[in-house]
Amino acid sequence: MKSFIQYSPESDFPIENLPYGVFTSPNNIEKHIGVAIGELILDLNVISHLFDGPLLKSKQNVFKEEKLNAFMALTRPHWQEARATIQKLLDASNPTLQNDSDLRQRAFVKQSDAQMHVPAEIGDYTDFYSSLHHATNVGIMFRGKDNALFPNWKQLPVGYHGRSSSIVISGTPIARPYGQTLPVEGADPHFGPSRLMDFELEMAAFVGGPPTALGQRVTAKEAEDRIFGLVLMNDWSARDIQKWEYIPLGPFTAKNLGTTISPWIVTIEALRPYVVDNFPQDPTPFAYLRHDDKFNFDIKLEVDLKPENYPAATTICRSNYRFLYWTVKQQLAQQTVTGCNLRPGDLLGSGTISGEASDSFGSMLELSWKGTKPLRLLSGEERKFIQDGDTVILRGYCVNENGARIGFGKCEGKLLPAIPFDD
Numbered sequence: 001m002k003s004f005i006q007y008s009p010e011s012d013f014p015i016e017n018l019p020y021g022v023f024t025s026p027n028n029i030e031k032h033i034g035v036a037i038g039e040l041i042l043d044l045n046v047i048s049h050l051f052d053g054p055l056l057k058s059k060q061n062v063f064k065e066e067k068l069n070a071f072m073a074l075t076r077p078h079w080q081e082a083r084a085t086i087q088k089l090l091d092a093s094n095p096t097l098q099n100d101s102d103l104r105q106r107a108f109v110k111q112s113d114a115q116m117h118v119p120a121e122i123g124d125y126t127d128f129y130s131s132l133h134h135a136t137n138v139g140i141m142f143r144g145k146d147n148a149l150f151p152n153w154k155q156l157p158v159g160y161h162g163r164s165s166s167i168v169i170s171g172t173p174i175a176r177p178y179g180q181t182l183p184v185e186g187a188d189p190h191f192g193p194s195r196l197m198d199f200e201l202e203m204a205a206f207v208g209g210p211p212t213a214l215g216q217r218v219t220a221k222e223a224e225d226r227i228f229g230l231v232l233m234n235d236w237s238a239r240d241i242q243k244w245e246y247i248p249l250g251p252f253t254a255k256n257l258g259t260t261i262s263p264w265i266v267t268i269e270a271l272r273p274y275v276v277d278n279f280p281q282d283p284t285p286f287a288y289l290r291h292d293d294k295f296n297f298d299i300k301l302e303v304d305l306k307p308e309n310y311p312a313a314t315t316i317c318r319s320n321y322r323f324l325y326w327t328v329k330q331q332l333a334q335q336t337v338t339g340c341n342l343r344p345g346d347l348l349g350s351g352t353i354s355g356e357a358s359d360s361f362g363s364m365l366e367l368s369w370k371g372t373k374p375l376r377l378l379s380g381e382e383r384k385f386i387q388d389g390d391t392v393i394l395r396g397y398c399v400n401e402n403g404a405r406i407g408f409g410k411c412e413g414k415l416l417p418a419i420p421f422d423d
Contacts, residue, residue, distance in 0.1 A: 004092045005108075007038030012397060012407025014038070015090050016273075018083060019229070019264035019408070020068055023114040031066035031117055035086055036264050036409070039111055042086065046107040050089060050096065053081045068120045068265070072208040072344035076225045079208070083269055116263035118169050120206060120345035125167060126335055127202075127235060127255070127349035128159040130326040132279070134354035137366045154283065157326040157334040159351075162235075163256035167347065170232075170411045174258040176388060176418040179241035193418035194238035194254075196371075197386040200352040201303050201362030201394060202233040203321055205328045206265055207346040215339040220291040223329040226342060230271070230328075232262040232301075232394045232411035233349055239365055239385070259349075262394070262411040270406055274298045274398040279325045288333055295327045299408075301353060301396050303362070307379050308389025308414075314377040316367060319353050319360040321396070388417045 003015040013019065013036040023034050023041055034041040048063035055078050062070040071082070089097050097104055129135055139148030152158065168174075176197055180189045208228030212218065218226055235255060242254030278296045299321035306313035326334075331348050352362040361367045364385050368374055374382040386392065391414040397407035 001087060002092045003037065003090045004098045005038050005040060005090060010405070011038050012036075012405075012409050013264075014406060015087055016404060017266060017270050017406035018086055019266045019270070020071075020119065021263045021265065022067060022117045022119045023109070024117065025109045025114050033063055033065065033068060033071070034109070034114075036111065037090060041109045041111055041114055042090070043107050043109060047089065047097070047103070051082060051085050053085060055081045056085070067345070069345040072120060072206065072228050073210055075209060079228070079267065080269060083267065116169055116171075118167060118261070119263065119265055122164040122167055122345055122347050123343045125162040125164040125259070125347045125349065126159050126331075127162045127351060128157050128326065128331050129351040130157055130324045130331065131351055131353050131362070132325040133323060133356055133360075134352040134362060134366065137354060137361065141365070141370050154281070154325075155285070156289070157331045159331070159334065160250045162259065162349070164347065166256055167259045167261060170260060170262050170409070170413070172258075172260065173414045173416045174236050174260070175416045177238050177241065177253065177257040178418060178421050179238060179253050180244055181240040182244045183240070189244060194241050195385075196239035197415060198237045198239050198364045199303065199386060199392045200235040200237055201301055201317060201319055202235050202350045202352060203230050203299070203301075203396070204233040204261060204347050204349045205230050205331075207332070207342050207348065208344050209342070211344065212336065212342045214341045216336070216341065217288070217339060218332060218336045218342065219288045220327070220329040220333040223291070223332040224268070224295070226332055227268055227328055228344075229265040229267040230408075231265055232396050232408050234260040234392060234394055234411055234413055235349060235352075236260065236413070237363070258413075260411055260413040262409050264409050266406065266408055271297050271299075271398065273400050273404065276322050278327055279323070281325065285330070288337055289330045291327070291329050295329050296322050296324065297398065298322050299396050299398050301362075301394070304393040304395070305377065305383065305386075306391040306393065307377060307381055307387070308391075310379040312378050313391070313393060314379075316375055317360065317362060319355050319362050321350075321353060323353055323355045323360070324350055386415050388415055390415050
């Protein structure tokens with residue numbers, strides 16, 4: 001398949017990808033739903049009348065919304081029909097858009113001219129802890145090698161409910177938070193700016209499908225129709241605040257300071273050519289968590305760190321989505337096993353994604369091994385944790401055996417100094 005829109009072979013957004021996002025442009029301050037193609041955005045609001053298939057002909061209004069929730073609330077066949085329609089319209093052999101100069105002018109916006117927004121109204125956000133290597137590393141640091149994993153870790157996808165109000169789009173700066181810490185064991189706690197700020201390399205799944213009722217469960221075998229697509233996610237973490245506050249109920253203010261996501265939602269349909277074996281699981285999970293099909297993906301992940309006033313970033317991590325022990329189907333099944341209801345636009349974070357090699361660790365906590373092994377940047381500086389002015393950039397992309405490539409764009413955030421606390 002070839003598009004009449006020109007783009008480089010290295011583009012994250014070929015016609016095989018077509019991720020969804022929400023944007024405004026200089027010519028239109030209203031939020032519109034769009035699809036990335038090359039360096040452009042196809043405005044679905046402008047071409048909503050062209051979704052004339054049997055399922056979407058009566059649902060064209062979903063493309064005129066300011067958020068993706070209404071489209072997400074449809075079914076997987078609706079999503080598949082939308083994707084097929086967009087690919088057909090962008091195909092080089094189709095004159096509908098290609099030869100209509102007026103419609104083309106209104107329908108395409110340069111990405112460089114657009115302002116991206118959080119693509120959905122996120123009602124609820126759950127963050128999981130699904131990377132075996134990450135959980136093992138953290139366990140070794142704080143509890144020792146013999147007690148690295150808690151007994152429940154290989155029995156269920158561990159997670160906690162996060163704060164959806166502080167999920168922000170790529171490019172939004174994050175201020176260093178204030179909080180309570182315990183710098184010296186056995187001494188009194190200290191109140192002030194966090195001194196151990198960290199990134200967490202994650203991906204997150206947007207929930208789709210019609211809302212479920214309270215009491216309705218979704219097993220792992222049934223979960224695929226509920227997973228709309230994936231984004232990159234940096235779940236910023238104040239490690240020193242977290243260490244003091246997390247007992248006995250888990251993360252709280254150390255994680256609610258800000259969570260950055262990439263603007264483009266890559267659909268499961270686009271990711272199918274890059275499916276790989278699921279991570280081997282031992283012991284065998286309970287029945288509600290089992291699914292026999294492959295639902296893991298070879299998504300190459302990179303993290304760059306760029307100091308302020310230095311022109312080049314240093315790649316400090318190369319990891320892969322395939323390192324996750326628990327699949328997103330299993331995460332969703334665990335979310336609903338109690339009968340917890342789902343709403344389109346809910347977000348499920350993967351948890352930090354770390355591999356086995358030391359350069360694949362998905363956080364500064366691991367990369368610097370709790371500050372004992374500082375990283376050296378291209379600037380000559382060293383880092384144990386994130387400093388004020390540092391910009392953290394996450395990237396993700398897939399390449400199959402034929403060289404076909406799709407990507408997620410970038411997930412970028414700059415750490416600002418703490419806002420002074422008024423005593």
